[in-house]
Amino acid sequence: MKFFDGHNDTLLRLSLYTRPDPERSFLDGRPDGHIDLPRAERGGMLGGLFALYAPSATGLSFDHFRGASYDCPLPPEVPIAVAQQIILKQISILLRIVAASEERVVLCRSVGEIRSTIAASGFAIVLHLEGAEAIDPDLHALDVLHAAGLRSLGPVWSRNNAFGGGVPMRFPSSPDAGPGLTAAGRELVRACNRLRILVDLSHLTEQGFWDVARLSHAPLVATHSNAHDICPSSRNLTDRQLDAIRDSDGLVGLNLATCFLRPDGQMLADTDLDVVVRHIDRLVERLSETRVGLGSDFDGAVVPDRIGSVAGAQAIFQALSARGYGDDILRKIAVENWLGVLARTIG
Ligand code: ZN
Numbered sequence: 001m002k003f004f005d006g007h008n009d010t011l012l013r014l015s016l017y018t019r020p021d022p023e024r025s026f027l028d029g030r031p032d033g034h035i036d037l038p039r040a041e042r043g044g045m046l047g048g049l050f051a052l053y054a055p056s057a058t059g060l061s062f063d064h065f066r067g068a069s070y071d072c073p074l075p076p077e078v079p080i081a082v083a084q085q086i087i088l089k090q091i092s093i094l095l096r097i098v099a100a101s102e103e104r105v106v107l108c109r110s111v112g113e114i115r116s117t118i119a120a121s122g123f124a125i126v127l128h129l130e131g132a133e134a135i136d137p138d139l140h141a142l143d144v145l146h147a148a149g150l151r152s153l154g155p156v157w158s159r160n161n162a163f164g165g166g167v168p169m170r171f172p173s174s175p176d177a178g179p180g181l182t183a184a185g186r187e188l189v190r191a192c193n194r195l196r197i198l199v200d201l202s203h204l205t206e207q208g209f210w211d212v213a214r215l216s217h218a219p220l221v222a223t224h225s226n227a228h229d230i231c232p233s234s235r236n237l238t239d240r241q242l243d244a245i246r247d248s249d250g251l252v253g254l255n256l257a258t259c260f261l262r263p264d265g266q267m268l269a270d271t272d273l274d275v276v277v278r279h280i281d282r283l284v285e286r287l288s289e290t291r292v293g294l295g296s297d298f299d300g301a302v303v304p305d306r307i308g309s310v311a312g313a314q315a316i317f318q319a320l321s322a323r324g325y326g327d328d329i330l331r332k333i334a335v336e337n338w339l340g341v342l343a344r345t346i347g
Helices: 010-016 022-028 037-043 080-100 111-119 140-147 183-195 206-215 239-247 274-287 314-323 327-345
Strands: 003-005 045-052 105-107 123-130 150-154 251-254 292-294
Touching: 003 292, 003 327, 010 022, 010 045, 010 080, 022 037, 022 080, 037 045, 037 123, 045 080, 045 111, 080 105, 080 123, 111 123, 111 327, 140 150, 140 183, 183 206, 206 239, 239 251, 239 274, 251 274, 251 327, 274 292, 274 314, 274 327, 292 327, 314 327
Parallel strands: 003 045, 045 123, 105 123, 123 150, 251 292
Antiparallel strands: none
16 A cells, blocks of 8 residues: 655754765665665655754653653754754755655655656655744745745744744643744744645644634644544644544644554554554544544654554554455545645645
């Protein structure tokens, strides 16, 4: 089952490499991490949303997501000049990958371009910005990023910035864990609607979620979040939030980060795929089979060891198939739902 993915942090990983040629690591394969082109082809990945992301000076490690409960402090804010420098480097790496790929990798700006890339056996990348620290309050940088191909944006990552409050990584916890959008954040959402840039809800607080829901004319999309009913993490979506996403004809991308899958909230590779199936069951029940996709979080999280990397992604579809999901529903979850909501959003 070929699939399109809603979220990964591969460009961040490549930008942290000290080697001079991160683009060759992506095109030819690399010994670490989750996604490169050879493994994507083995795992049936057609492409996906690739995140630009500027880390804080002091970040969170996966060790923070352990213990019966945890409440990670919000990482420090990132100054705009720092964020812009990091994001320009990540865009440059992507452009170099595309240029060196001999048309195997394509930066896509519309669903038409995604479909034609896939039809020509290419790998379709849509540019996403995770946290808008690189954007000035007057939104000049948004115009430039849009011209460079940006088609999806989360106003915040799990920290605060000029546009709003990020949801802290907390377990167990309601997502109602801090302030929502600022006035600048509301302007950013309006501008994204105008430019047809998808607004990602995944790292917003619940207040921020409802701020976007009230304001946005576009379908509500959480690119990489799960069902709070099964894993009560602050990063997951309550039934009320899922209902709002359903009513807007939006989408939720299932996150493979084990701390957002497991009922005990732990970041542990030793996690059975049964819990992945439970989340899909729950999301399909609330949203219907047309509003659920994948949002792997590859290269940004510890995923179940049965999957391991994108090369093992077919284990997800095998588990769903064993549960009784037919190929027609699996094709929707794997690719058609993402292309449908992107068509309704970016065009
Ligand atoms: Zn994320």
